[in-house]
Amino acid sequence: xxxxLLRRVIELLxxxxxxSIVVFLLLHLAPGDPSYFVAGRDATPEELAAVRKKxxxxxxxxxxxxxxxxxILQGNLGESALSGQPVSKLIQxxxxxxxxxxxxxFLVTILLSLLAGVPGALRPNSKLDHFCSAYSxxxxxxxxxxxxxxxxxxxxxxxxxxxPSGYLSILEDPLRSMRFLLMPALTLGIANSGxxxxxxxxxxxxxxxxxxxxxxxxxxxxxxxxxxxHALRNALIPVVTVAALMVGRLLGGAVVIxxxxxxxxxxxxxxxxVNNRDYPVVQATLLFVVLVFVLVNLVTDFLYVYLxxxxxxxxx
Amino acid sequence: xxxxxxxxxxYSAGEAAVLPLDDGNARHPSRAFLQxxxxxxxxxxxxxxxxxxxxxxxxAPLVVAFSPLEMNRGDEFEPPSxxxxxxxxxxxxxxxxxxxxxxxxxLLVGYGSVGVAALIGVGSGLLAxxxxxxxxxxxMRLWDVLLAFPNxxxxxxxxxxxxxxxLVSALAIAIMNMPHxxxxxxxxVIAEKQKEYVxxxxxxxxxxxxxxxxxxxxxxxPPLLAQIATAIPRAILLEASLSFLGLGTQPPRPxxxxxxxxxxxxxxxxPWYGFFPGLALFLLVLGLIFLANAIRDLxxxxxxxxx
Numbered sequence: 001x002x003x004x005l006l007r008r009v010i011e012l013l014x015x016x017x018x019x020s021i022v023v024f025l026l027l028h029l030a031p032g033d034p035s036y037f038v039a040g041r042d043a044t045p046e047e048l049a050a051v052r053k054k055x056x057x058x059x060x061x062x063x064x065x066x067x068x069x070x071x072i073l074q075g076n077l078g079e080s081a082l083s084g085q086p087v088s089k090l091i092q093x094x095x096x097x098x099x100x101x102x103x104x105x106f107l108v109t110i111l112l113s114l115l116a117g118v119p120g121a122l123r124p125n126s127k128l129d130h131f132c133s134a135y136s137x138x139x140x141x142x143x144x145x146x147x148x149x150x151x152x153x154x155x156x157x158x159x160x161x162x163x164p165s166g167y168l169s170i171l172e173d174p175l176r177s178m179r180f181l182l183m184p185a186l187t188l189g190i191a192n193s194g195x196x197x198x199x200x201x202x203x204x205x206x207x208x209x210x211x212x213x214x215x216x217x218x219x220x221x222x223x224x225x226x227x228x229x230h231a232l233r234n235a236l237i238p239v240v241t242v243a244a245l246m247v248g249r250l251l252g253g254a255v256v257i258x259x260x261x262x263x264x265x266x267x268x269x270x271x272x273x274v275n276n277r278d279y280p281v282v283q284a285t286l287l288f289v290v291l292v293f294v295l296v297n298l299v300t301d302f303l304y305v306y307l308x309x310x311x312x313x314x315x316x
Numbered sequence: 317x318x319x320x321x322x323x324x325x326x327y328s329a330g331e332a333a334v335l336p337l338d339d340g341n342a343r344h345p346s347r348a349f350l351q352x353x354x355x356x357x358x359x360x361x362x363x364x365x366x367x368x369x370x371x372x373x374x375x376a377p378l379v380v381a382f383s384p385l386e387m388n389r390g391d392e393f394e395p396p397s398x399x400x401x402x403x404x405x406x407x408x409x410x411x412x413x414x415x416x417x418x419x420x421x422x423l424l425v426g427y428g429s430v431g432v433a434a435l436i437g438v439g440s441g442l443l444a445x446x447x448x449x450x451x452x453x454x455x456m457r458l459w460d461v462l463l464a465f466p467n468x469x470x471x472x473x474x475x476x477x478x479x480x481x482x483l484v485s486a487l488a489i490a491i492m493n494m495p496h497x498x499x500x501x502x503x504x505v506i507a508e509k510q511k512e513y514v515x516x517x518x519x520x521x522x523x524x525x526x527x528x529x530x531x532x533x534x535x536x537x538p539p540l541l542a543q544i545a546t547a548i549p550r551a552i553l554l555e556a557s558l559s560f561l562g563l564g565t566q567p568p569r570p571x572x573x574x575x576x577x578x579x580x581x582x583x584x585x586x587p588w589y590g591f592f593p594g595l596a597l598f599l600l601v602l603g604l605i606f607l608a609n610a611i612r613d614l615x616x617x618x619x620x621x622x623x
Binding site for chain 2: 019271282
């Protein structure tokens with residue numbers, strides 16, 4: 001077990017290394033002088049020279065990369081070309097909003113996916129099953145930004161129940177924070193429940209076909225007990241780990257939703273960076289997202305082995 | 317298969333079994349395939365939705381009364397009416413016309429980017445799976461790195477380098493799709509390579525290239541077909557997302573994504589503005605998903621018991 005996990009960690013290192021090269025090269029592949037992008041639009045010749053020296057732009061590319069990487073590993077993500085603020089500060093400031101959105105979106109995803117996934121598997125081909133399947137397909141196909149706009153039209157413009165945009169930390173005022181969070185989280189949750197509910201349905205169906213379920217039924221257990229104690233518990237093992245992987249999808253969805261609801265998160269920071277050609281911000285944010293995504297994948301793998309020891313043997 | 321891929325395959329068909337497509341109608345396997353597709357409810361529904369939207373977009377010039385760029389002064393923010401069935405936008409442009417012309421972009425980028433991704437992905441996958449060794453490691457590592465970027469972030473990274481635009485967003489979507497095609501082709505080659513017919517071909521002196529193209533490639537078609545079918549709706553959604561974020565198709569050229577982005581400013585004044593492009597996008601993607609599900613069921617009957 002330890003060996004398998006160790007191997008997984010070691011396997012990730014080259015991926016992270018190569019991903020960092022890709023992110024590093026963004027600045028150099030873009031047409032134009034990199035020092036100009038880093039120093040900002042109104043930089044004086046002296047400032048440009050200082051940036052060139054700091055980034056080592058007169059040195060070979062691989063040396064530049066090593067300088068850049070060394071800075072990053074020391075926690076120095078550089079300064080925004082636009083505002084001059086340290087990028088680490090910018091990310092710190094935006095992270096809570098994105099965390100609010102992804103965590104709430106994650107909870108809604110799980111809830112809706114269970115509601116739409118399990119009943120269909122328990123009564124295949126029933127009306128309920130068809131309804132749940134239709135929901136899954138619709139949730140998978142619905143453009144997340146359109147759903148957000150429809151929600152704003154209904155709940156903000158027409159009914160005037162919820163604010164169309166804005167953000168407040170849940171630590172400051174939980175009740176008011178929820179009013180801001182409700183629509184974005186619901187939008188994100190619905191869009192992601194399309195895939196997950198289908199996965200849950202297949203997982204439960206697959207489990208119900210297993211021999212031990214037949215045995216449980218044959219020994220006279222009530223159907224309720226069979227399903228709750230034997231089927232669901234086992235069917236949800238792969239789902240628990242897979243649900244953790246939804247984080248990648250949630251992060252992606254969050255970028256779009258942050259735009260729809262004017263949510264001040266990392267996604268907007270990244271997009272503003274792209275639009276302003278603020279490369280230090282773009283590089284640092286992308287690197288951060290990749291790191292989170294890769295780590296979540298790793299944790300998921302650990303969880304998988306922990307919950308289902310059979311996996312380890314198969315993967316060897 | 318990693319858990320991540322399992323999630324994806326809940327809606328895709330990376331592992332569809334290799335099965336003959338003909339239905340005792342060996343002469344016209346594609347016709348037999350279509351017949352079987354039409355026999356499934358999901359296939360009929362999907363095909364209907366997709367055909368309606370494709371035909372409307374394709375024949376847009378014959379259907380619409382106004383050009384998508386024509387500004388009708390005095391007709392700004394007209395609600396849907398007999399004259400403008402989807403209403404007008406802030407410049408008095410006909411939203412119906414813009415939706416149909418926008419559909420062309422969605423379809424072009426969707427099919428084009430997946431086509432390019434399939435071509436390069438399959439090529440590299442065949443190469444990796446056949447040669448193995450260093451080539452294989454290099455190619456697969458490259459895809460691992462791309463897959464380390466969660467979906468839309470890779471698109472944003474490509475746009476960050478090349479600047480926003482329709483072609484760039486299509487390229488970004490193609491790059492995002494390549495790893496999946498490559499992995500499928502590679503897995504198929506490795507599985508097929510060990511079979512007797514490949515050994516037989518080699519024994520009679522066939523070259524590597526000939527073996528891959530004549531013997532192995534045809535056997536990878538069913539899983540690739542299923543992958544193409546599932547990649548297209550995703551590509552169309554991604555194109556719309558990138559355009560919505562201001563990174564894809566640029567105004568005044570209409571795309572469903574940038575129309576939705578524009579409409580946000582006028583939600584209370586013109587609710588129809590964003591409603592119709594979103595609806596068209598939703599219906600097209602839904603149709604494509606149903607079609608993809610039906611195709612996957614045909615290619616891999618083990619799924620049919622579940623459906």
